[in-house]
Every structure is written in C-alpha cells, then in structure tokens.
Amino acid sequence: MSIFSGLLGRTRSxxxxxxxxxxxxxxxxxxxxxxxxxxxxxxxxxVAIMTFLASLTAGGAIMIAxxxxxxxxxxxxxxxxxxxxxxxxxxxADADKxxxxxxxxxxxxxxxxYTKVQSEALLEPWLGSNLDLSELPVPRLIVVALDPETRLxxxxxxxxxxEAVPGATVDDHRLWIERLAIMAKTVVLAAAVIFALVLxxxxxxxxxxxxxxxxxxxxxxxILHFVGAADDYIxxxxxxxxxxxxxxxxxxxxxxxxxxxxxxxxLSNWLRATPSGDQVDVMFGDFALxxxxxxxxxxxxxxxxxxxxxxxxxxxxxxxxxxT
Amino acid sequence: xxxxENVGLRYGMGAEILKDISFSIEPQSFQxxxxxxxxxxxxxxxxxxxxxxxxxxxxxxxxxxxxxxxxGAITDLRRRIxxxxxxxxxxxxxxxxxxxxxxxxxxxxxxxxxxxxVMELLRWVGLGDRMHILPPVxxxxxxxxxxxxxxxxxxxxxxxxxxxxxxxxxxxxxxxxRLFTELHKSGTSVVIATHDLGLMDQFDNARRLVLGDGRLxxxx
Numbered sequence: 001m002s003i004f005s006g007l008l009g010r011t012r013s014x015x016x017x018x019x020x021x022x023x024x025x026x027x028x029x030x031x032x033x034x035x036x037x038x039x040x041x042x043x044x045x046x047v048a049i050m051t052f053l054a055s056l057t058a059g060g061a062i063m064i065a066x067x068x069x070x071x072x073x074x075x076x077x078x079x080x081x082x083x084x085x086x087x088x089x090x091x092x093a094d095a096d097k098x099x100x101x102x103x104x105x106x107x108x109x110x111x112x113x114y115t116k117v118q119s120e121a122l123l124e125p126w127l128g129s130n131l132d133l134s135e136l137p138v139p140r141l142i143v144v145a146l147d148p149e150t151r152l153x154x155x156x157x158x159x160x161x162x163e164a165v166p167g168a169t170v171d172d173h174r175l176w177i178e179r180l181a182i183m184a185k186t187v188v189l190a191a192a193v194i195f196a197l198v199l200x201x202x203x204x205x206x207x208x209x210x211x212x213x214x215x216x217x218x219x220x221x222x223i224l225h226f227v228g229a230a231d232d233y234i235x236x237x238x239x240x241x242x243x244x245x246x247x248x249x250x251x252x253x254x255x256x257x258x259x260x261x262x263x264x265x266x267l268s269n270w271l272r273a274t275p276s277g278d279q280v281d282v283m284f285g286d287f288a289l290x291x292x293x294x295x296x297x298x299x300x301x302x303x304x305x306x307x308x309x310x311x312x313x314x315x316x317x318x319x320x321x322x323x324t
Numbered sequence: 325x326x327x328x329e330n331v332g333l334r335y336g337m338g339a340e341i342l343k344d345i346s347f348s349i350e351p352q353s354f355q356x357x358x359x360x361x362x363x364x365x366x367x368x369x370x371x372x373x374x375x376x377x378x379x380x381x382x383x384x385x386x387x388x389x390x391x392x393x394x395x396g397a398i399t400d401l402r403r404r405i406x407x408x409x410x411x412x413x414x415x416x417x418x419x420x421x422x423x424x425x426x427x428x429x430x431x432x433x434x435x436x437x438x439x440x441x442v443m444e445l446l447r448w449v450g451l452g453d454r455m456h457i458l459p460p461v462x463x464x465x466x467x468x469x470x471x472x473x474x475x476x477x478x479x480x481x482x483x484x485x486x487x488x489x490x491x492x493x494x495x496x497x498x499x500x501x502r503l504f505t506e507l508h509k510s511g512t513s514v515v516i517a518t519h520d521l522g523l524m525d526q527f528d529n530a531r532r533l534v535l536g537d538g539r540l541x542x543x544x
Contacts, residue, residue, distance in 0.1 A: 032426075034417040223413045226373065227474065228403035229430035231395055320395075 032224065032237045033217055040245050043209045047249025048256070050202035051304050054195055055257030055297040061191030062293050068184030075173045075180070079144045079154070084167040085137040092116075094165045095140045101160050102144050107152030110145040199307075206308050210242060210315040221320070235316040239309045246308025254301030258294060325349050325482060325513055326372055331381030333367065342367060343538040345381070349482065349515060354508045356524045357517040359535030365517040366410060368535065369484045372515070373407055374398050386481075403431065406480030406512075410487045412467045414459040414474075420466075421446065421455040424473045431478075438477070445473045449503075450496070464491035472500060476507065483507060485516045489523055501526055 081098050085091050099113045114122070119138050146152055154172050161168040214221065224234050326349035333342040342364050349355065349372075357365050370376040371383065374390055383390040385401050393401070406427075414423045422429075424446060428438045446455055449469040459467055468491040475483060485504065489497035501523060508514045515533075518524065524532065532543040 030418060030422055032415070032418070219413070220415060222375070223415060224426075224430060225399075226375070226402065226407055226409075226413070227427040227430055228399060228478070230399045233430055233432075 031241060033213070033220065033241050035241065043205065043242075043245050044249040044252065046205045046209075047202060047246055047304060047308060048253035050198050050205070051250045051253025051301055052256045052260075053253075054198045054202075054304070055254055055300050056260065057191045057194045057198065058296050058300060059257065059261055059293045061188050061195075062296060064187045064191075065184055066290070066292075068180055068187075071180050072177050075176050077146050077148060079146065079152075079170060079172045081142040081144060081161065082169050082171060083140040083142070083165060084169070085139065086167040089166070091140055094168065095142065098161055098165045098168050099142050101164060102142060102157065105152065105157050105160075107147050107150040108144055109147040112143045112145070114141045114143070116140070199304075202304065203307065203311050206242065206246070206311045207315050210238065210312040211319065213238065213241075213312075214316060214319045231317060231320045234320060235313050238316045239313040242312035243305055243309030246305035249308070250301035250304040253304075254297045257297050261293060261297075325351050325353075325386060327382075327384040328371075329382040329384075331371065331378045331383060333364075333371065333376065333378050340379070341538055342371075342378075342535075342540075345540045347533060347540055347542055349513055351481075351513055352508065352511050353531065354505070354514045354527065354529070355516075355531040355533055356527075357515055357533045357535065358519055358524065361519065363535040364538065365519075365535055366486055368540075369407070369486055369515070369517055372482075372484060373402065373405060403427075403478065404481045406475030406478060406483045408468075408471050408475045408483070408485035408488045410490065410517075412459070412471050414467060414470060416459050419456045419458060420451055420462065420470050423459065423470055424477055426474060427478045442473075442477060445477055446470075449473050449500075465493065465496060468492055469496070469500070472503070476503070480512060482513045483515070485514070487518055487520075488516060489518065489520060494522075497523060498526065 081102060083091055083094050083098055095113050099111050102108055102111045116138070119140050122141075123138065154170060158170045161170065221234055224237075328345050328347050331342065331345040332340050334340045345368065357368065359365055367376065371378060372385070374383075374385070374393075377391065386404060388397070388401070390398075390401070415426070418426070421442060425435070425438060425442045428442070429435070443452070443455065446452055449472060451466060451469055451473070454462060454466055454470075459470070462470065468488065472485070472488055475485070483504065488504070489500055492500065497520075504514050504516065505527060516523075524530065534541045534543065
C-alpha cells in the first residue's frame with residue numbers, strides 16, 4: 001500500500017491492467033526534448049549534404065588510388081627500347097638485333113617490336129594521317145613485357161644494347177611511375193583535406209543546432225534539473241535525439257552517394273564501346289566500384305551519426321556547465 | 325535540514341533584495357513563508373533549491389555546505405526536495421501522467437515499478453480522468469494539482485511549495501493543505517510560500533517566516 005492511500009485512507013481500485021495494456025497511453029520512452037523544438041529537418045538536410053560530399057570525396061579518392069595502383073602495376077611490368085635512326089646504320093637490322101638481345105635477357109617475358117608502319121601510326125594523332133612520314137627519322141620501338149617472377153637487370157640490358165646497337169635506349173618508365181605515385185598521393189591528400197573540411201563544417205552545423213536547441217529548451221532543462229535529473233541524463237536526452245537526426249541525415253546522404261556511384265558505374269558500362277567511354281576506361285579502369293567504396297560510404301554515414309550524437313553531447317555538457 | 329546564516333542576495337550591482345537572512349528548517353517541521361508580493365519568497369525558495377547562489381552568507385543543506393558542492397552533489401540534494409512552482413513548470417509535450425512520473429523517470433526507475441503509485445496519486449488529487457491530457461488543455465487548478473503530485477511522488481524529505489493553492493478553489497485548497505499536513509506527519513518538512521492568510525489560519529501551529537523589506541522575521 002503506497003504512502004498516499006495509507007495516509008489518506010482512500011485505497012481505490014487502480015485498474016492497472018487496462019492502462020498498462022494500452023501502449024498508446026503510457027509512453028515511458030517519450031522524448032523529454034520535444035522534436036519540434038529542434039531545427040531537425042534543416043539539420044538532417046545539412047548532415048545529408050555533408051555525408052554525400054564526404055562520401056563522394058572518399059569514394060573518388062579510393063577509386064583514384066585503386067586506378068593509380070593499376071596504372072603503376074601496368075607500367076611497372078613493361079619497358080620500352082627505343083632505336084633512334086643514326087647515320088649509316090640499318091634501323092631494321094638494329095631493331096631485330098635489339099629484340100634478340102632483349103629476348104635472351106633473363107626476366108623478359110615477351111618482346112614486341114613495332115614495325116615501321118606501326119611506329120608511324122603512333123604519330124598520326126599528332127601529325128595527321130595524310131602525311132608521308134617515310135622521309136622522317138621515325139624511331140623504332142620495342143615493347144618488352146617483364147616476367148613478374150624474375151628480376152630484370154635493366155642496367156646490364158642497357159650496356160649490352162649500347163655495345164651492339166648504338167642509339168638504343170631503354171626506358172623503364174620509372175619517371176612515369178614516380179609521377180603517377182606523386183599524383184595519386186596528391187589526389188588522396190586533397191581528398192583527405194576536403195573530407196576534413198566537410199566534417200568540420202558538419203560538426204559546426206551540429207554544434208550550432210545543439211546550441212539553438214539548448215537555448216530553445218532552457219526551461220525544460222531547468223525543470224529537469226529541479227526534478228533531480230543529472231547533467232548526464234539531460235545530455236543523453238539531447239544526444240539520443242541528435243544521434244537519430246545524424247543517422248537519418250547520414251543514411252540519406254550515404255544512400256544518395258551510393259546511388260550516384262552506381263549511376264556513374266552504369267553510365268560507364270553503357271559508354272564502354274564509345275570513344276568517351278574508352279577515355280574513362282583509360283583514366284579509371286573499368287570504373288568498377290568495389291565493396292571497399294560502398295563499405296567506406298556506409299562507414300562514413302555511421303561515423304557521422306555517431307559524431308553528431310557525440311558533438312551534441314559535448315555541447316550540452318558545456319552548456320549545462322555554463323548554466324551553473 | 326536547511327540552515328541559512330547571514331545570507332544576502334543582490335542581482336548585479338543593484339541593492340540587496342535579501343539581507344542577513346538567518347533561519348533553519350528542522351526535520352519534520354511545518355512552516356509558512358509569507359510576505360507581500362515581491363518580498364522575495366520565490367527567491368528564497370530558489371536559494372534553498374540551489375538554483376540561485378547568494379552573494380554572501382552560508383547555506384547548509386542536509387548537513388552539507390551547499391555553496392561548495394559540485395553538480396553531482398547538488399543533484400543528489402535536489403532529489404531529496406520536492407518543489408511546487410507558482411508558474412507550474414510542466415512540460416507541455418508530456419501528458420499529466422508523464423509529468424508526474426518525471427522525477428522517477430529521471431532517476432532511471434522502470435515505468436512499471438511506479439505506474440500504480442503515480443496513477444493513485446493522480447486520482448487522489450482529482451486528475452484520475454486527466455492522466456493522458458497534455459498540460460495546455462488543463463485548467464489552472466488542474467495544472468496546480470499536477471505540479472503538487474509531481475513534487476509528492478518522490479516522497480521528499482523537504483517540500484517547497486510556492487503558492488500551491490493560488491489557482492484552486494477553497495475546497496480543493498483545504499484538501500491540498502490536508503495532504504501537506506499529512507505528508508508533514510509522515511516525516512516530511514514542509515515550507516509553503518503563500519500570502520493567503522486564510523490558508524495559514526487553517527494550520528495555526530505552523531511556524532511563520534515573514535519576509536519584508538528584504539529581511540526575515542520568524543514567528544514560532
């Protein structure tokens with residue numbers, strides 16, 4: 001028997017079961033911070049946009065890093081021997097000799113000399129197709145595919161070629177590889193900076209929204225204090241609310257980013273047989289978005305929701321401390 | 325239980341609105357805090373509740389120096405105090421039931437453990453059929469009763485009531501005063517701030533703390 005019925009002698013039938021079974025009437029988990037008092041829709045939109053931009057940045061960086069690795073692998077497994085025409089020498093014979101030397105070298109998987117016609121065809125994009133190139137000293141190229149299992153001694157090959165074929169040079173593409181590596185690192189670094197800026201902007205937006213919510217709910221906070229709520233309890237009320245907003249914004253932004261990447265991938269497949277599709281293929285491979293890109297987007301959305309809740313909690317704690 | 329020694333309060337650089345306030349509230353005591361409107365009754369209650377800090381003096385609450393407590397300790401002390409605000413201070417987006425259950429909810433109690441008691445108290449204060457109504461729909465008297473129920477639900481050691489009968493009819497005022505006296509008999513110290521002489525006359529034995537010109541006069 002409770003204190004009230006005991007004190008006042010007014011024990012009444014409580015009819016608990018009727019009320020208890022009515023889930024719409026008693027709401028023990030009803031939010032203490034009214035959702036309408038927080039600029040929720042605006043914050044969800046901001047978080048969604050930020051998540052979308054962060055996902056695009058991260059996805060783009062991952063894609064370029066993957067493509068860069070592909071380019072580097074591709075280039076690193078090839079080298080080129082160039083035979084420059086020199087006076088009094090038969091360039092065809094020199095090319096054959098250089099190809100034979102390359103074939104006999106350990107670490108070479110395949111040798112593909114370019115014929116005169118093929119070499120001249122390489123100049124067509126720059127000089128046009130109607131030009132007679134027979135008078136020009138067009139160098140001859142020999143593409144050497146390297147055996148990934150055996151290490152090639154490029155210096156020794158260079159020496160042997162220099163002795164047998166004056167005017168032959170070996171290009172192992174190291175300069176290209178280094179430039180590609182630098183470019184890829186620069187792109188990834190730029191993406192990281194953009195990502196950090198986007199996250200900072202989002203944190204600030206969440207912080208402003210939390211401060212606004214705290215100011216708008218000052219009386220509620222005061223009442224909660226008076227009825228014995230600890231700061232931790234009050235901050236959890238706000239954190240839960242902002243976490244939900246962050247989750248919604250993250251899901252929307254991340255979902256939009258996944259759709260955008262999926263649409264780009266589909267478009268790339270449609271354009272595959274066209275010249276512009278070939279350009280995209282050259283730049284980004286087959287534009288295949290692996291699970292790592294989708295995983296990163298989901299991770300970003302989840303992190304953003306967590307961070308939104310955490311930032312609001314920190315702001316609420318500071319605000320409550322200032323109230324004291 | 326509560327001890328004020330030479331407590332003074334001023335806002336900013338203004339004049340002191342409470343001067344050299346010294347009194348104590350003993351366990352299981354009953355007192356009216358009275359005085360004209362604007363005398364500082366609500367301010368004095370806020371000082372007891374530690375929602376205001378005095379500019380000078382010493383406040384001891386439940387045997388502890390209240391001015392050197394951290395926030396956690398202040399929360400613990402507040403949990404031993406029930407408070408009835410003059411301006412109700414109900415959360416408009418929660419139902420009457422949820423408002424009354426709020427002090428138990430913020431203590432982390434399971435809803436099933438207090439449901440019966442909250443409903444019983446609501447029925448006793450005449451709000452049995454208004455449990456699931458939001459405060460904006462309640463009348464002034466109903467809000468007052470809801471606030472009183474919210475203060476009583478935790479069975480506080482000290483009850484501070486600021487004009488608790490200001491918005492109810494005389495019949496209900498008597499009933500509420502009876503509740504306060506019964507609560508006092510069960511061991512709760514009660515401080516009722518009021519300027520209703522009729523209410524005070526119903527309980528002649530109570531101590532009267534009279535505020536005037538910023539000073540407190542005690543009539544035992």
